[in-house]
Amino acid sequence: MPYPSSPERDRPWVMRTYAGHSSAAASNALYRRNLAKGQTGLSVAFDLPTQTGYDPDHELAAGEVGKVGVPISHLGDARILFDGIPLDRMNTSMTINATAMWLLALYEVVALEQGAELTDLTGTTQNDIIKEYLSRGTYVFPPAPSLRLITDMIAHTVVALPKWNPINICSYHLQEAGATPVQEVAYALSTAIAVLDAVRDSGQVPQERMGDVVARISFFVNSGMRFVEEMCKLRAFAQLWDEITLSRYGVENPKHRRFRYGVQVNSLGLTEAQPENNVQRIVLEMLGVTLSRNARARAVQLPAWNEALGLPRPWDQQWALRMQQVLAFESDLLEYEDLFDGSRVVEEKVGSILEGARAEIARVQDRGGAVAAIESGYMKGELVRSLAERRARVEAGEDVIVGVNKYTETEPSPLTGAEKAIFTVDADVEQAARDRLAAWKADRDQASVDATLAALADAAKNDTNLMEPTIACVRAGVTTGEWAGVLRNVFGEYRAPTGVSAAAASNPGDSIAAVRERVRATGEQLGGRLRMLVGKPGLDGHSNGAEQIAVRARDAGFEVVYQGIRLTPAQIVAAAVAEDVHVVGLSILSGAHALAVPAVIDGLRAAGLDDVPVIVGGIIPEDDAEMLKAAGVARVFTPKDYGLNEIMSEIVTVIEQTHGLATA
Numbered sequence: 001m002p003y004p005s006s007p008e009r010d011r012p013w014v015m016r017t018y019a020g021h022s023s024a025a026a027s028n029a030l031y032r033r034n035l036a037k038g039q040t041g042l043s044v045a046f047d048l049p050t051q052t053g054y055d056p057d058h059e060l061a062a063g064e065v066g067k068v069g070v071p072i073s074h075l076g077d078a079r080i081l082f083d084g085i086p087l088d089r090m091n092t093s094m095t096i097n098a099t100a101m102w103l104l105a106l107y108e109v110v111a112l113e114q115g116a117e118l119t120d121l122t123g124t125t126q127n128d129i130i131k132e133y134l135s136r137g138t139y140v141f142p143p144a145p146s147l148r149l150i151t152d153m154i155a156h157t158v159v160a161l162p163k164w165n166p167i168n169i170c171s172y173h174l175q176e177a178g179a180t181p182v183q184e185v186a187y188a189l190s191t192a193i194a195v196l197d198a199v200r201d202s203g204q205v206p207q208e209r210m211g212d213v214v215a216r217i218s219f220f221v222n223s224g225m226r227f228v229e230e231m232c233k234l235r236a237f238a239q240l241w242d243e244i245t246l247s248r249y250g251v252e253n254p255k256h257r258r259f260r261y262g263v264q265v266n267s268l269g270l271t272e273a274q275p276e277n278n279v280q281r282i283v284l285e286m287l288g289v290t291l292s293r294n295a296r297a298r299a300v301q302l303p304a305w306n307e308a309l310g311l312p313r314p315w316d317q318q319w320a321l322r323m324q325q326v327l328a329f330e331s332d333l334l335e336y337e338d339l340f341d342g343s344r345v346v347e348e349k350v351g352s353i354l355e356g357a358r359a360e361i362a363r364v365q366d367r368g369g370a371v372a373a374i375e376s377g378y379m380k381g382e383l384v385r386s387l388a389e390r391r392a393r394v395e396a397g398e399d400v401i402v403g404v405n406k407y408t409e410t411e412p413s414p415l416t417g418a419e420k421a422i423f424t425v426d427a428d429v430e431q432a433a434r435d436r437l438a439a440w441k442a443d444r445d446q447a448s449v450d451a452t453l454a455a456l457a458d459a460a461k462n463d464t465n466l467m468e469p470t471i472a473c474v475r476a477g478v479t480t481g482e483w484a485g486v487l488r489n490v491f492g493e494y495r496a497p498t499g500v501s502a503a504a505a506s507n508p509g510d511s512i513a514a515v516r517e518r519v520r521a522t523g524e525q526l527g528g529r530l531r532m533l534v535g536k537p538g539l540d541g542h543s544n545g546a547e548q549i550a551v552r553a554r555d556a557g558f559e560v561v562y563q564g565i566r567l568t569p570a571q572i573v574a575a576a577v578a579e580d581v582h583v584v585g586l587s588i589l590s591g592a593h594a595l596a597v598p599a600v601i602d603g604l605r606a607a608g609l610d611d612v613p614v615i616v617g618g619i620i621p622e623d624d625a626e627m628l629k630a631a632g633v634a635r636v637f638t639p640k641d642y643g644l645n646e647i648m649s650e651i652v653t654v655i656e657q658t659h660g661l662a663t664a
Contacts, residue, residue, distance in 0.1 A: 009335050012328040014091055014299035017317045020045035020070035022429045024080035027070040041091040043301050045069035048539035051138040053099050053484025056433035063595030064539045065430040074440050074479045078106040088116035092123035098140040100127035101149050102483050105470045124165040130191040133374045135173035137541020137565045143371045145491035147198045155204035156467040158212050165218040175222035176268045178387025181233040181353050186360035194370040211256040214245045219261035223288040230288030234295040236353040262299030263289045270308040273640045274403030274410050278305040293338040310422030310621050384547050444477035452476040453486050460490040511645045518652045519557035533581040534562040535572040540590035541565045552644040573603035582655050588618040601632045613658045
C-alpha cells in the first residue's frame with residue numbers, strides 16, 4: 001500500500017542558473033532564454049573588474065573583462081542587463097561583495113525607471129566580505145570599512161526594500177577553501193555575529209527592528225559529495241542560527257529566526273578528467289540540500305557538467321536547470337514530511353557537528369570575533385591547513401575521486417570530442433567595453449559627476465549612511481571604478497593574510513623525501529637554496545591552488561615567495577628580480593592567462609631573467625595551453641594534475657633543464 005503523503009505538497013525552490021558573460025546585452029539575451037526555459041529566478045555573475053571596483057580600461061582589468069561574468073560599469077550597462085525583465089516580479093541574486101552597495105544602487109534606479117515600487121523588489125546581494133578575505137579574494141577595503149558598507153546597506157534595505165536580502169552569508173567558498181562541515185558552520189555563523197553586532201551597535205536600527213534585520217539575513221552554502229553529511233550540516237546550521245538569534249539578539253518571533261539559505265553545489269569539486277562523471281556528482285550533491293524538508297534550500301543553482309573545463313555553453317546550463325526540474329516535478333520528493341526526523345544516525349551526526357561548531361565559534365569569539373580572527377590570520381591558516389590535509393588524502397588515495405585517482409581508464413568522451421566543449425568569449429569584448437565606457441563618459445554632465453563624487457567622499461569621512469550618496473552617483477553617471485576609487489582614497493586598500501605561513505606542514509606521503517633530495521641537490525649545484533615565486537596576476541582571487549602549491553613547495557624544501565592575489569605583471573617581475581628566484585609559477589582560474597602570462601614572460605626577458613622559467617596552473621583549455629607553451633611557458637598544469645609531489649618534481653626538472661643540468 002502507498003505511504004501516506006503529507007497534507008500539503010512543499011513548494012519548489014527558486015531555480016536559478018549562475019550566468020553572465022561578455023557584455024550586458026549578451027547576458028540579457030541569455031537571461032531571457034533561461035527564463036523562457038522555466039528558470040524562476042536570476043543569478044547574476046559579474047566579471048572580476050566589476051567585483052573589485054575597476055572599470056574596463058584599468059591596468060588590472062586587462063584580460064579579465066567579461067570573462068567570468070558580465071561587466072557593469074555604469075547605469076547604462078545596468079539598464080541593458082535588465083531590459084525586458086520586470087524587476088518587480090523577479091527574484092534576483094547578485095554575487096557581488098566589495099561593490100555590493102554600488103550594484104544594489106544600480107538595481108534600485110533601474111527598477112524605479114521601470115516603474116517598480118522598491119517595496120516589491122525581492123532578491124539578494126551576497127555582500128559577505130568576510131569570506132572574501134578567507135577564500136575568493138574579491139575584497140577591496142579593510143575589514144572595518146567593509147563592515148560599515150554592509151551595515152549601511154542593511155539599515156537602508158530594512159526601511160526601503162523590506163523584501164530584499166541585503167546580505168547572503170556565504171559558507172560556499174569556505175568549503176572550497178578547505179573548510180570541514182564544522183568549520184563551514186562555525187565561520188559562517190561567526191560572520192553573521194560580526195555583521196549583526198555591527199548593525200546593532202551602529203545605532204541605525206532600533207532594537208525593536210532587529211527581528212526584521214534577522215529575518216532578511218540569508219545564507220549561501222556549498223553541498224559536496226558526502227550528501228548525507230551535507231544534509232546533517234544544514235540541520236545543524238538551522239538549529240544554531242535559531243539559538244544565536246534568540247539568545248544573543250533577543251529575536252522572539254520564530255519566523256524571523258528561520259534559517260533561509262540558497263545553494264550552489266560544489267563547482268571546484270568537478271573534475272576535468274572524465275568530466276561526464278560531474279553529472280552524477282551534481283545530482284547527488286543537490287540531494288543533500290533538498291531531501292530534508294525541515295532544512296531544504298529555498299533557492300538552488302547548479303553548475304554545468306563542464307565548468308572544470310571552462311565557461312559552459314547555454315545548452316550546458318539548460319541541462320543543469322533540467323536536473324532541478326526533473327527532481328522537483330517528476331519525483332515525489334516534495335510530497336512528504338521530513339524524511340529524517342527521528343533518525344538516530346542523523347541525530348548523532350547533527351549533534352557532532354553542533355558540538356564542534358559551538359566550540360569553534362567560541363574560539364573565534366575568544367580571539368575577538370570574525371574580523372579580528374581574519375586580521376590575525378587564524379581562520380585563513382585553519383582553512384589552508386584543512387585543505388592541505390584534504391589534498392594529501394586525495395594524493396594518498398584515501399579519498400577516492402573517480403576518474404582522477406581511481407578508475408582512470410576511459411573511453412573517448414563524445415561530449416568533449418565532437419566539438420568545443422566550452423564557451424569562449426570573443427577577443428574583442430574588452431575593447432568594446434572600453435569603447436562603451438568612453439562613449440558614456442563623453443555623454444554625461446561632468447560637473448554633476450564631480451559633485452556627487454565629492455559628496456560621497458565627504459560622507460565616507462563621517463557617519464553618514466553611504467547608500468543615498470551612492471544612489472546619487474548612479475543617477476549622475478558615475479562609473480564603477482570612479483565610485484570605488486573614491487572609497488579607496490578614503491578607506492585605503494587591504495591585503496589579507498595568505499595563511500601559508502600559518503599552515504602546518506601537511507603529510508604528503510613518502511614520495512616527498514625523493515623530491516626534497518632533488519630540491520636540495522639542484523640548489524647546491526646552483527649555489528644555494530632553490531627559490532620559487534608563486535604569483536597571482538590579474539584580478540582572480542581564487543587562491544586555493546596557489547596556496548597549496550606554496551605550502552607543498554615549502555614542504556619540499558623550496559624557499560617560497562608568495563605575496564598574495566591581485567598583482568600586475570610588472571609587480572610579479574619586480575618580485576622575481578628582487579628575490580632572485582629560480583622559477584616563477586603563475587596561477588589563473590579566470591581565463592585571463594592569454595594576456596597576463598605573456599606579459600609576465602616579456603617582463604622577465606626585458607629584466608634579463610632569461611634563465612627563470614615560467615610555469616602556469618589553472619583552468620586552461622588544451623588549445624590555450626599550446627599557445628602558452630609557444631609563448632615560452634615551460635609547463636602547464638590543470639586540475640587533472642592533482643599530485644602535488646609530482647608537480648614539485650616536474651618543477652625541479654624544469655629548473656635543471658633551464659640551467660643545463662643533468663635531470664634525475
